[in-house]
Amino acid sequence: MTLTVGYIGLGIMGKSMARNIMKAGYPVVVHNRSRHSVNELVAEGAIEAHSPAEVAGQVDIVFTNLPDSPDVELVALGTQGILEGGQEGLIYVDNSTIKPATTRYVGEKLAEKGITMLDAPVSGGDVGALNGTLTIMVGGPEDALKKVQPVLEAIGKTITHVGGLGDGQIAKAANQIMVAAQMVALGELLILAQKAGANPEKVVEAIRGGAAGCWTLENKPQRLFTGNRQPGFKAYMQAKDLGIVMDTAKEYGIPLPSAAVHTQLFNAMLEMGMRDLDNSAVLGVIEKLAGTELEI
Numbered sequence: 397m398t399l400t401v402g403y404i405g406l407g408i409m410g411k412s413m414a415r416n417i418m419k420a421g422y423p424v425v426v427h428n429r430s431r432h433s434v435n436e437l438v439a440e441g442a443i444e445a446h447s448p449a450e451v452a453g454q455v456d457i458v459f460t461n462l463p464d465s466p467d468v469e470l471v472a473l474g475t476q477g478i479l480e481g482g483q484e485g486l487i488y489v490d491n492s493t494i495k496p497a498t499t500r501y502v503g504e505k506l507a508e509k510g511i512t513m514l515d516a517p518v519s520g521g522d523v524g525a526l527n528g529t530l531t532i533m534v535g536g537p538e539d540a541l542k543k544v545q546p547v548l549e550a551i552g553k554t555i556t557h558v559g560g561l562g563d564g565q566i567a568k569a570a571n572q573i574m575v576a577a578q579m580v581a582l583g584e585l586l587i588l589a590q591k592a593g594a595n596p597e598k599v600v601e602a603i604r605g606g607a608a609g610c611w612t613l614e615n616k617p618q619r620l621f622t623g624n625r626q627p628g629f630k631a632y633m634q635a636k637d638l639g640i641v642m643d644t645a646k647e648y649g650i651p652l653p654s655a656a657v658h659t660q661l662f663n664a665m666l667e668m669g670m671r672d673l674d675n676s677a678v679l680g681v682i683e684k685l686a687g688t689e690l691e692i
Contacts, residue, residue, distance in 0.1 A: 449481025
């Protein structure tokens with residue numbers, strides 16, 4: 397029997413992920429606050445729903461991909477939410493990046509009605525969402541993961557069961573520590589190269605195959621060299637994720653000195669009016685501090 401899948405939250409990432417689930421042959425019911433993405437997917441064969449409850453009431457698995465912890469709590473537990481519309485046996489998979497504590501609270505409330513929750517935040521950006529090659533970090537019951545694994549394989553290339561509910565979000569917080577460090581380091585090395593008299597493009601070419609090699613060096617420099625600072629992954633979302641990192645660190649008494657500095661730099665992006673640019677555009681903060689701009 398083919399599973400029917402719901403997808404709520406059709407932003408840059410969610411729309412591509414829902415589309416890839418459709419391409420894999422699953423009937424998909426979609427809902428989003430803005431109608432454009434819904435209309436686009438309906439034209440491609442998706443089924444429209446007008447509330448999270450309406451989605452949850454007609455599917456076997458419901459996914460969400462939402463901006464922040466309060467959004468997930470509202471969609472899952474609020475009026476006309478997943479809890480209201482879902483029946484016992486429904487599996488809820490959250491692709492959002494939110495606080496681990498929120499995940500665990502929402503999961504406990506849903507479990508009272510027999511709804512199982514998996515937290516499954518993703519990494520890989522808009523390119524990974526488009527190509528179905530995301531990295532997915534899963535927390536929650538293993539038997540539920542086995543049921544949704546074929547659907548996850550339509551959106552991701554690397555799927556790892558990290559542990560219990562909330563552990564996927566802890567893995568994503570760790571991921572965002574590394575992502576922020578790479579974006580800041582990229583900005584610093586480009587400005588260092590230019591100001592010290594070297595060609596930044598040649599410097600990237602020289603170092604990307606050595607110990608400095610990473611996803612960021614493979615995917616971001618060429619966009620910056622052509623003047624493209626559009627998302628991608630928006631700076632305000634990176635700042636939000638770093639807020640989750642710092643809140644979690646505070647909760648457990650963990651010092652994160654470099655992550656704290658990177659959080660300040662991304663918050664500076666927002667203050668400088670760059671909230672909707674790509675997270676690699678943190679380069680703009682380094683440019684401001686250095687008194688120069690990357691030459692393109």
